[in-house]
Amino acid sequence: MEKKNLKGLTKEELYSFFEEIGEKSFRGLQMTKHMYQRGISDFDEMTDFGKKLRDKLKNIAYIEDIKTLRHLISSQKDTEKFLFGLSDGNCLESVIMSYEDHIGPSRLTACISTQVGCLMGCSFCATGKSGFIRNLTAGEIADQIIQMQKIIAPSERRIANVVMMGMGEPMLNYDNVMKAVDIINCAEGIAIGMRHIAISTCGIIPGIKKLAQEGIQVKLAVSLHSPFDEIRSKIMPINKKYPLPELMKALKEYQEITGRRITFEYAMIDGVNDDLKSAEELARILEGFTALINLIPLNNVTEYGKKRSTDEKIEKFKSFMENKGIRTTIRKERGTDINAACGQLRKKVLEEEKNE
Numbered sequence: 001m002e003k004k005n006l007k008g009l010t011k012e013e014l015y016s017f018f019e020e021i022g023e024k025s026f027r028g029l030q031m032t033k034h035m036y037q038r039g040i041s042d043f044d045e046m047t048d049f050g051k052k053l054r055d056k057l058k059n060i061a062y063i064e065d066i067k068t069l070r071h072l073i074s075s076q077k078d079t080e081k082f083l084f085g086l087s088d089g090n091c092l093e094s095v096i097m098s099y100e101d102h103i104g105p106s107r108l109t110a111c112i113s114t115q116v117g118c119l120m121g122c123s124f125c126a127t128g129k130s131g132f133i134r135n136l137t138a139g140e141i142a143d144q145i146i147q148m149q150k151i152i153a154p155s156e157r158r159i160a161n162v163v164m165m166g167m168g169e170p171m172l173n174y175d176n177v178m179k180a181v182d183i184i185n186c187a188e189g190i191a192i193g194m195r196h197i198a199i200s201t202c203g204i205i206p207g208i209k210k211l212a213q214e215g216i217q218v219k220l221a222v223s224l225h226s227p228f229d230e231i232r233s234k235i236m237p238i239n240k241k242y243p244l245p246e247l248m249k250a251l252k253e254y255q256e257i258t259g260r261r262i263t264f265e266y267a268m269i270d271g272v273n274d275d276l277k278s279a280e281e282l283a284r285i286l287e288g289f290t291a292l293i294n295l296i297p298l299n300n301v302t303e304y305g306k307k308r309s310t311d312e313k314i315e316k317f318k319s320f321m322e323n324k325g326i327r328t329t330i331r332k333e334r335g336t337d338i339n340a341a342c343g344q345l346r347k348k349v350l351e352e353e354k355n356e
């Protein structure tokens with residue numbers, strides 16, 4: 001009999017697993033706590049299971065962790081980047097960022113990946129440049145938080161927010177992403193509230209429609225990057241399949257069903273989408289939405305050949321949107337010394353390996 005990997009099973013699935021192997025279902029709750037709350041993956045450390053049960057588990061199951069290959073801390077100490085190795089030899093990236101707030105200690109936001117590589121090919125993105133390899137399993141998605149939390153545990157900081165904005169397009173790995181959300185949210189597991197989990201999409205309409213029907217309070221972020229179809233298609237090829245008018249219509253329906261605010265991510269690219277015309281059109285297409293615009297100074301991806309907008313232009317764009325009554329923030333640039341932008345570290349390591 002093939003052994004079963006328990007990492008990635010939800011609490012309910014763990015209840016069923018124990019029942020199926022002839023054990024009491026409450027063992028599923030104990031296993032949830034061991035794997036997801038305490039980050040334990042060795043059955044011998046689960047001392048509330050008797051030796052007989054531990055031996056039985058060893059014969060039929062295992063718990064697979066992702067392995068930390070690199071852990072880099074930015075010179076500002078506000079960003080940490082992780083490169084994790086998977087059992088099939090692939091690797092993925094995750095980031096944690098700290099924000100000082102009024103509560104005192106840093107609250108941490110984890111940016112996690114949902115796929116190895118990405119099919120979407122956005123022109124400014126290092127991940128998009130390296131192509132798509134495979135979907136991550138629910139266990140591999142959730143494990144990024146568990147492993148990062150374990151590594152930073154001595155500092156007593158905690159991951160409080162999760163954004164699925166790392167490598168990959170979450171909506172194209174929908175079922176595993178939803179299962180991972182369940183595991184991340186589970187009160188006896190990682191225990192991060194639904195409102196503190198954000199799913200970011202480049203605009204996959206079927207995924208947005210499905211999410212609207214889930215009845216869960218996760219946040220939705222959409223990468224927009226231009227309010228004009230022609231420019232957006234150049235930056236994000238997916239716009240040819242799901243053009244802006246259709247996307248905005250789907251988002252309107254999403255908002256009507258969920259009543260939830262939508263975050264619009266907008267990379268500021270010099271001379272491409274940072275002019276007054278873009279700002280005016282952006283304000284127009286967002287009319288009637290409860291929206292937050294997050295302006296992102298473009299990260300430097302060598303092959304893209306475009307520059308970030310100047311600080312002055314970014315500030316001007318922000319003021320324009322705010323004058324139109326749309327809440328707008330500017331994302332702080334961080335971690336440039338540790339290749340913190342999506343896909344950059346993985347790409348660098350893969351290139352180094354090729355040159356060895």
Ligand code: SF4
Pocket residue numbers: 118119120121122125126127128129166167168169202342
């Ligand atoms: S920005 Fe996101 S969706 Fe676009 S290629 Fe990169 S990982 Fe994929």
